Amino acid sequence: xxxxxxxxxxxxxxxxxxxxxxxxxxxxxxxxxxxxxxxxxxxxxxxxxxxxxxxxxxxxxxxxxxxxxxxxxxxxxxxxxxxxxxxxxxxxxxxxxxxxxxxxxxxxxxxxxxxxxxxxxxxxxxxxxxxxxxxxxxxxxxxxxxxxxxxxxxxxxxxxxxxxxxxxxxxxxxxxxxxxxxxxxxxxxxxxxxxxxxxxxxxxxxxxxxxxxxxxxxxxxxxxxxxxxxxxxxxxxxxxxxxxxxxxxxxxxxxxxxxxxxxxxxxxxxxxxxxxxxxxxxxxxxxxxxxxxxxxxxxxxxxxxxxxxxxxxxxxxxxxxxxxxxxxxxxxxxxxxxxxxxxxxxxxxxxxxxxxxxxxxxxxxxxxxxxxxxxxxxxxxxxxxxxxxxxxxxxxxxxxxxxxxxxxxxxxxxxxxxxxxxxxxxxxxxxxxxxxxxxxxxxxxxxxxxxxxxxxxxxxxxxxxxxxxxxxxxxxxxxxxxxxxxxxxxxxxxx
Amino acid sequence: xxxxxxxxxxxxxxxxxxxxxxxxxxxxxxxxxxxxxxxxxxxxxxxxxxxxxxxxxxxxxxxxxxxxxxxxxxxxxxxxxxxxxxxxxxxxxxxxxxxxxxxxxxxxxxxxxxxxxxxxxxxxxxxxxxxxxxxxxxxxxxxxxxxxxxxxxxxxxxxxxxxxxxxxxxxxxxxxxxxxxxxxxxxxxxxxxxxxxxxxxxxxxxxxxxxxxxxxxxxxxxxxxxxxxxxxxxxxxxxxxxxxxxxxxxxxxxxxxxxxxxxxxxxxxxxxxxxxxxxxxxxxxxxxxxxxxxxxxxxxxxxxxxxxxxxxxxxxxx
Numbered sequence: 014x015x016x017x018x019x020x021x022x023x024x025x026x027x028x029x030x031x032x033x034x035x036x037x038x039x040x041x042x043x044x045x046x047x048x049x050x051x052x053x054x055x056x057x058x059x060x061x062x063x064x065x066x067x068x069x070x071x072x073x074x075x076x077x078x079x080x081x082x083x084x085x086x087x088x089x090x091x092x093x094x095x096x097x098x099x100x101x102x103x104x105x106x107x108x109x110x111x112x113x114x115x116x117x118x119x120x121x122x123x124x125x126x127x128x129x130x131x132x133x134x135x136x137x138x139x140x141x142x143x144x145x146x147x148x149x150x151x152x153x154x155x156x157x158x159x160x161x162x163x164x165x166x167x168x169x170x171x172x173x174x175x176x177x178x179x180x181x182x183x184x185x186x187x188x189x190x191x192x193x194x195x196x197x198x199x200x201x202x203x204x205x206x207x208x209x210x211x212x213x214x215x216x217x218x219x220x221x222x223x224x225x226x227x228x229x230x231x232x233x234x235x236x237x238x239x240x241x242x243x244x245x246x247x248x249x250x251x252x253x254x255x256x257x258x259x260x261x262x263x264x265x266x267x268x269x270x271x272x273x274x275x276x277x278x279x280x281x282x283x284x285x286x287x288x289x290x291x292x293x294x295x296x297x298x299x300x301x302x303x304x305x306x307x308x309x310x311x312x313x314x315x316x317x318x319x320x321x322x323x324x325x326x327x328x329x330x331x332x333x334x335x336x337x338x339x340x341x342x343x344x345x346x347x348x349x350x351x352x353x354x355x356x357x358x359x360x361x362x363x364x365x366x367x368x369x370x371x372x373x374x375x376x377x378x379x380x381x382x383x384x385x386x387x388x389x390x391x392x393x394x395x396x397x398x399x400x401x402x403x404x405x406x407x408x409x410x411x412x413x414x415x416x417x418x419x420x421x422x423x424x425x426x427x428x429x430x431x432x433x434x435x436x437x438x439x440x441x442x443x444x445x446x447x448x449x450x451x452x453x454x455x456x457x458x459x460x461x462x463x464x465x466x467x468x469x470x471x472x473x474x475x476x477x478x479x480x481x482x483x484x485x486x487x488x489x490x491x492x493x494x495x496x497x498x499x500x501x502x503x504x505x506x507x508x
Numbered sequence: 509x510x511x512x513x514x515x516x517x518x519x520x521x522x523x524x525x526x527x528x529x530x531x532x533x534x535x536x537x538x539x540x541x542x543x544x545x546x547x548x549x550x551x552x553x554x555x556x557x558x559x560x561x562x563x564x565x566x567x568x569x570x571x572x573x574x575x576x577x578x579x580x581x582x583x584x585x586x587x588x589x590x591x592x593x594x595x596x597x598x599x600x601x602x603x604x605x606x607x608x609x610x611x612x613x614x615x616x617x618x619x620x621x622x623x624x625x626x627x628x629x630x631x632x633x634x635x636x637x638x639x640x641x642x643x644x645x646x647x648x649x650x651x652x653x654x655x656x657x658x659x660x661x662x663x664x665x666x667x668x669x670x671x672x673x674x675x676x677x678x679x680x681x682x683x684x685x686x687x688x689x690x691x692x693x694x695x696x697x698x699x700x701x702x703x704x705x706x707x708x709x710x711x712x713x714x715x716x717x718x719x720x721x722x723x724x725x726x727x728x729x730x731x732x733x734x735x736x737x738x739x740x741x742x743x744x745x746x747x748x749x750x751x752x753x754x755x756x757x758x759x760x761x762x763x764x765x766x767x768x769x770x771x772x773x774x775x776x777x778x779x780x781x782x783x784x785x786x787x788x789x790x791x792x793x794x795x796x797x798x799x800x801x802x803x804x805x806x807x808x809x810x811x812x813x814x815x816x817x818x819x820x821x822x823x824x825x826x
Contacts, residue, residue: 019669202521204528440680482538489672490679 014054016268017221017494024051029275033202041173041196044276051178052141059140066105067175070150071168073098074157078164095158102151109139114343142182144340148307150175153189155311162190170196179272183265185281185303192278200277207275212466214271215484216455220264222492224448228257230493231436231445236404239414244421246435247414254404255397256449259288262301286460288396291388292365293357296396304340308333327362331355341403346411350403357395444491548650549678554694555648557582558603558655561703562618565599571623573598573818575703576612578605580752581629583709583801586811587702593815596625600703605631605800606641607648609729610660616736617657622744627782627814628733631752631800632723633773639663642670643677644688691797709803715755715795722761723752723769730776737779747779748821750814753806755799756789782821787813 014020028047035043053060076094113134123130153174157164165171174192175181235242235250266283273280285299297305309318313333319326331352338351369379377384405411426432436442458465469480521529550556565574573596575581581602591598601615609630616626639645639660645667649655659667677684693707700706737747754766766785773781794806802810 019672202525204525207528481535485539486679490676492676494673494676 014051016265016272017218020054025272025275032200032276037199040200042169044178045169045173045176048173048176048178048181052176052181055141055182056138059143062105062109062140062143063146063176063181066102066147066150067168067172069101070098070154070175071165071171073154074164074171075166077154077158091158095154098154099151102147106144106147109137109143111339111343112137145184145186146175146181148304149180149184149186152186152307152311156189162193165189165193177273177278179269179278180280183262183269184301185266185269185283186307187281187303191281195278198277203277206277208470209466210271210274210276212271212469212481212484213274214268215481215488217264217267217269217271218488218492219448219484220260220267220452222264222488222494223444224452225257225259225261225264226493227441227444227448227491228253228260230441232257232404236406236410239405239410239417242435243431244417244419245423245426245432248418248422249427249432249435251397251401251404251414251418253445255288255393255400256452258400258403259284260452286456288393289389289456289460291385291392293354293361293392293395296392297354297358304337308337312336323362327359330358330362334358344407346402346405346408349408350399353399353402357399448487448491543675544651546675546678548652549682550647550650550688552696553647553688554696554698555604555644555688556696557699557703558601558648559652560696560699561599561601561603562615562654564701564703565601565615566619568597568599568619569621570597571621571625572596573625573627574616575600575602575627575629576615577602577629577752578607578609578612578631578800579603579798580605580631580800580802582699582703583705583796584629584753584807584810585704585814586807587704588700589808589811590815590818591702594818598702600699602629602703603648604641604644606639606644607658608639608660608663609633610732611639611645611658613732613736614658614660616740616747620740620743620745624740624743624745625818626736626740626745626747627750627818628747628779629750629752630723632721633725633729633733633776634723639666641688642666643674646670646674647677647688704807705801709796709801709807711793711795711803712797714797715799715801716758716792717799720755720758720760720799722759722765725769725772725776727776734778737777748782748818749773749777749779750781750817751783751785751788753794753800753802753810754785754789755792755795757792758799759789780821782817783813787817 014024024047028044032040032043049060049063052063073094077091113136116132116134120131153162153165153171156162165174170193173196174187174189177187177192180187232250232254235246239247263284270280270282281303283301283303285302287296287299290296290299313329316329316332317325318329332355334351334355335348336351337354338348341347341351372379372384401414402408402411405414433439433442436445455465458468469477472480548556551559565572573590573594575585575587575598579602581600584602585600587598587600601612603612609632612630613628645659645663649659677688698705698707733747733749740747759766763786770781770785788810790802790806790809794802794809796803796806
């Protein structure tokens with residue numbers, strides 16, 4: 014069940030309606046049951062996997078915690094419990110996500126070695142959200158082990174932490190310390206939070222259905238015909254994909270956030286205007302924050318972080334980004350994408366100071382808006398370059414596209430009729446252009462510390478309602494859905 | 509004391525909460541009013557001919573011949589000629605294949621009289637009630653409540669799900685007719701009082717497609733028609749099945765396949781199959797703009813064949 018489907022609309026109305034009618038004691042049980050129902054709509058067989066992940070990490074949490082209470086000297090045993098849990102979790106992700114990838118690569122190696130032996134791929138259907146809820150529950154066990162939080166005794170509350178439906182399919186990867194206490198708090202029918210949740214959800218829907226899905230028509234067509242369309246159309250597709258993936262995933266995250274808020278649960282912010290940052294580091298501080306911070310806390314810091322010198326820091330950064338690439342998908346182009354980002358981060362680390370001193374010598378006003386804009390554009394270009402490897406179906410396709418762009422590059426093309434014609438109907442250009450402008454303005458306002466929601470809520474009733482109705486109208490009328498457009502899953506559902 | 513106060517707090521909405529719920533209701537009302545203001549949007553298109561067809565069907569008080577099927581029926585008969593030859597009023601209910609067979613079959617239920625003859629001519633008997641084009645279905649029924657009962661029950665959920673797409677079409681793209689099965693010139697006024705498409709129709713190259721599908725049959729589809737047959741028989745009416753026009757020049761299957769298909773119809777249906785498919789196999793010149801729409805000349809030939817088949821069937825009944 015996708016957030017941008019009618020099914021979900023009915024689902025959330027029923028869930029919320031009953032949620033607020035039920036007595037406090039039953040509210041979270043209801044959400045737990047509905048979370049499992051939500052998950053079962055994807056594939057009922059994998060409910061067992063979700064359940065077993067919950068039970069294994071719940072027991073591990075208790076085990077780690079009890080040891081802590083009884084005998085603090087037995088850290089070895091606690092370490093073993095954590096290690097076994099992590100291995101089970103990684104194995105679960107590995108089996109469902111990477112088994113076929115591994116078999117395929119092994120076959121390729123055998124082929125290179127001249128062997129005629131060939132192993133059949135298993136064609137495993139990956140359970141939705143496995144990469145998210147396994148990481149979330151492993152984070153919980155590690156946090157209990159580290160003594161950051163107490164182990165949760167109530168399996169229903171813990172089960173809800175793992176399976177909470179707004180976040181189960183694509184995050185944000187929550188932290189037990191933030192979420193579990195919220196599941197215990199008294200829920201009141203707080204209309205301000207519900208309103209906030211509704212508008213957050215609606216804006217997420219706008220980003221997904223109006224911006225991302227309309228752009229995806231262009232991008233998909235360009236990638237499907239990458240060897241026949243012009244280099245400039247491919248360049249446009251590369252630029253647009255950067256916006257598409259942002260609006261797709263940010264849109265999903267906002268919908269998750271909105272749903273949670275309507276139930277008085279505050280999920281982690283997953284994005285912070287990444288494309289308005291003027292450094293690669295800044296971009297990653299604002300992109301998929303819950304995953305980046307998870308990798309920082311549970312991989313980068315245990316590897317030594319930045320505490321063991323610059324070289325070690327760079328190596329750790331590379332490891333984190335390569336793992337992140339692999340986490341995104343079982344294909345080499347994802348790993349390569351992770352690698353590019355790692356290299357960009359490392360390069361930035363090394364060249365930042367020389368560039369700053371060079372800029373000072375040139376007497377460029379570094380605090381000017383033009384300079385900041387230049388840096389933002391540069392970061393966007395770098396990220397778009399990296400996203401190309403993420404979006405392409407193969408490494409070869411990405412290289413072909415790059416060559417095609419280099420061969421056909423004409424900056425003036427963007428102002429020609431051909432550019433407009435490549436979008437098909439003129440309405441498509443208007444929709445994409447206007448929606449990107451709206452998204453950019455909202456991001457800009459947020460980035461400069463202004464709360465757009467508060468600005469809307471502060472308007473007079475008439476203007477406020479006009480905004481609500483306009484948003485609704487734009488989603489219904491400009492959204493890409495219906496018979497001529499196959500409903501797309503969120504890109505991050507694949508991970 | 510505190511417990512009872514808490515209980516009171518949770519059971520009674522404060523003014524802010526009431527205000528919020530009231531605003532939600534107002535918002536819903538605005539949305540409903542907006543949609544109501546848009547509907548009906550397709551009153552002048554081909555699919556709206558159904559309103560006129562149903563009007564005629566319901567207005568005939570007495571035995572009649574009702575032609576049921578998709579656009580092969582609308583574009584395939586001269587009902588006036590049938591009326592003259594058979595001595596019974598005729599209604600052509602043929603509409604659009606994208607609505608599915610069951611949608612068309614449900615038209616049988618409007619106004620059944622003793623002595624009615626329902627002639628069913630589907631192009632295939634397999635789709636098991638599925639509506640293929642939901643926007644077209646919405647554009648057809650719109651807010652004409654009398655047409656809503658044509659929607660197959662198993663399609664209610666899909667219809668609800670496709671409603672936003674219909675609203676979107678009404679709001680933004682209402683003048684584009686192709687995706688509702690109504691191309692250029694497909695307007696409400698192209699039918700005559702019987703429900704036949706009555707405009708001048710010459711052969712067009714667009715009918716010469718190569719990707720035509722041979723008909724197939726399914727037990728579920730037969731069950732539906734047999735159920736309708738029982739319904740009609742209980743009311744003293746009859747159902748017969750006649751062939752669709754076969755584009756013989758481009759036909760994808762051989763004669764043996766079609767003979768088997770014909771035999772499947774005879775074996776699977778409780779009603780009489782009154783025509784032999786090959787009598788309805790025509791050269792390409794008889795086809796108008798698609799592989800199932802006949803030119804005026806083609807419709808004339810088909811009508812005469814149907815009259816012949818109906819008379820033969822009536823004689824056999826005696």
